[in-house]
Amino acid sequence: MNTSLPELEAHRLKSLPKAEVHLHLEGCFEAATIAQWAKTEGLALPRPQEDLFKFSGLADFLGFLDLACGLACTTERLVALSYGLCQRLADNGTGYADVIFNPTHWHAWHGRLGAMLDAMDAGFKAAEQDGLPRVGVCVSLLRTQSADAAIELVDALRALRHPRVVALSVDGNEAIAGRTGPRFAEAFRRAGDAGLRRTVHAGESSGPEGVWDAVNVLGADRIDHGVRAIEDAALVRMLVDRQIPLGICPTSNLVLGVYPSILDHPIERLRSAGVRVSVNTDDPALLGASLIGEYALCRRTFGWTDAMTKSVARTSIDASFASSDVKAQLLAALKDW
Ligand code: ADE
């Protein structure tokens, strides 16, 4: 539970039936775990443990993911990390999550995608058996990968047909990679043909053009972030007309420097324009976010009423890639909140 929140508000928001649709497995490492694993591996940390999660921006942050994920080199560690993610969901009253996982960060597992998915799956299954929330996995490309590497990953997913995998994703740094929509078009086309859903990081380190490409070139069912769509009125109209949901992460955008203050954040302008928005944590442990805290922040800053809060929670469930059973259960519970 988020201790900086008044207890009553935290309790109410925990009881709000909701899903999380923008959450990275890579963002769920605790500092103490990283320090302990680094010690075991005889690896020096780049900074003292208390400063470990101080990032200068997205590029610095993404570099850190390579270090953290590199330490999760055994099945046991990956199972524990996956189980811990579900515990975090339960602590926030989250009923279901789509979890993004980007194989490029996990150096010890390269070439062993099936084994890696099995290890994650074992952690998620054990969590479900203990009554913790369900999870679907969105396997992610990195923006700086080549078209061939992207197609290779999608073909491997098509061959594996792993029941835990619900979607193809792409994340990473568009400011460094430049316009890469066309580079990934074939990979996304093949994923769609194979029945995978499609979710795309855009409009965080790219401007509106990245969001246009996500929809028009990659066929995105959902956009991760998408906040910089606010800079293009025609794009906002298109997102409203086509009802394409945005998985927005306010604290992440502040910590990684997309906006200087929550008062500058466009989530409320997008929501009130009719864009379907949900709130999410992105990389909760590394960026110091909790899902309850994100809802509370928006309620406090933008005056979201209970009805608005409920409507955002409904979007989170509708926009998720959960099974129809899980969605129906959560939506029924939400009606009574
Ligand atoms: N990978 C993990 N978090 C990310 C973010 N906020 N943007 C792009 N790639 C990411």
Ligand code: ZN
């Ligand atoms: Zn993200």
